[in-house]
Amino acid sequence: MNIYDIAKLSGVSIATVSRVMNGSEKVSEKTKQKVMSVIEQEDYTPNVFAQGLGLNTMHTIGIIVPDIADMYMSTAVSILEKHLAEHGYDCILSCSGFSQEQKEAHTRMLISKHIDGLILVGSTYSGHGLDEHETDYIREAGKQVPVFIINGEVEGDNVYSSVCGDRKAAHDAVCDLIAQGRRKILFLTDSLSYSASEKRAGYEEALSENSLPVSGDLNIKLQRSEPHYVRDILLQYTKLSCDAIFATNDSIAVGAVKYANVKGLDIPDDVSIIGYNNSLLSICSEPEITSIDGRSGQLCHDTVDNLIKVLNGCDDIEKCLSLPCQLIKRNTTDF
């Protein structure tokens, strides 16, 4: 029996239960009596630790990212942190890596820190769709605190998702390439995440719709995304022939630019290149790289707004935020 169970049985939010327990005067007498009667019925003893701290005075949100050195992640955390601070919440960050075991361990660890809410940044937390149980730990966490996922979708009570339409964005960008006469479009990724599989699905749909073959030769899974590594791997494919490259992040796209430069290919005439995330890397490259903006800033902002609403007892929240991506046109494409 925890505060969430009491809230459920009382038909009120945890914030209201907390206010009743802390003797706040902001609760109506009727609500107070309802909550107190449930607490008595269930013989509920509030967790000493939580009570000692004053449950709602921690004002701390846990954030988990796979790797804070990744620019997408660090930018997202920066935005989350600033916006949470505006609402009076501190954040605790933990970096989980990508393994199932570590993702579960870090989630348990942060929950044990008596956080008020949990935000998971990145589609790796929605699993690979291979096993429905791989996201069970997120639903478990949802029994303790509200959980929000940035750019990933997981179903569960008290679990909220947000997605940026990666599938449609990849589809539309590949259609743009085809409309410009590109026929051999290379798909490059270093990930097997939900987000990467959505991008691949959009890419393949665009090819199929335009009666182009979906070829294994034009679909390369990389081990890493570091630009020199990507360049060197591509140079090893001696029979590689493509007139466009779609990369699932900007670091890979920079590697593709370097590959084209070594091969003496003109960008975009001989080969068009599209990156993903619209990061600083896409601007540092020469030529600057056309890139899909996943709107992570807006997703983070809206997610914090919704988290605060949930913590304040509002139940009227969309379970899955959805924002369309934007294609930022630069000099590696001829549109």
Next chain:
Amino acid sequence: MNIYDIAKLSGVSIATVSRVMNGSEKVSEKTKQKVMSVIEQEDYTPNVFAQGLGLNTMHTIGIIVPDIADMYMSTAVSILEKHLAEHGYDCILSCSGFSQEQKEAHTRMLISKHIDGLILVGSTYSGHGLDEHETDYIREAGKQVPVFIINGEVEGDNVYSSVCGDRKAAHDAVCDLIAQGRRKILFLTDSLSYSASEKRAGYEEALSENSLPVSGDLNIKLQRSEPHYVRDILLQYTKLSCDAIFATNDSIAVGAVKYANVKGLDIPDDVSIIGYNNSLLSICSEPEITSIDGRSGQLCHDTVDNLIKVLNGCDDIEKCLSLPCQLIKRNTTDF
């Protein structure tokens, strides 16, 4: 009276006091009696919160950075987090921004989270050298937990510093430029931090040693480091004439490359460019940028090792770690 005072009066580490309080058998009878007698003399009642948690079971280190979206910071935090995890410590991250008020507030906030140690990342925490009191809050924090600064120097009890020799690195790099015949070397920075002022001092020393004038015209303080912003600012200086550019971070150096490209200047023949931090940005640029590696990875690694030693009661720690920088030669210089 807190556990640090008890440790001081007993002449042992806080870890030992904690072990005595928790009834650990790892403490000699003699030490135990010494600590217990101080506790009795001083009528010390351990903080209920700390005791309830088991003082040394939090295993949490606070980390403060000005801005996690900055690549230097996010890389450093990633390394700190991974290495702390290897030692069984979780981390709490907080982003303070650069204002004195916020740096103080975030330090107080993290201390209130009952952390075992505090790491401040970035030379902004060593102040501007304008007022000795601007680092008082760090010495205050040192009264509660050991404080470690990455790439900054602050004197105080229980405060440990680390520096990477920015002054010498800048001096040596500028000497290299002069040896290659460069005479009008532009210094570009967006910061007034300790680190930036050290770089400037090294730059000016190199000029003076080589009987070159230290000119205000070749010393530009930028508001931001975003590449397009830097390029556009430089283009506004219509009378700017330089044959080399020394930038205090890689993002500024990328802006300098873009400036040279717009002006039709050959890199490195017409203008040599040196960046700082050896970040991914220096590799994404075309040409790739010669950059000074501040060895932040090693500084972070060694800092965690020292922090763990202090937490384990070792007093034999250097107060200031010092590592020399490395110049990573790429294609924007002719050496």
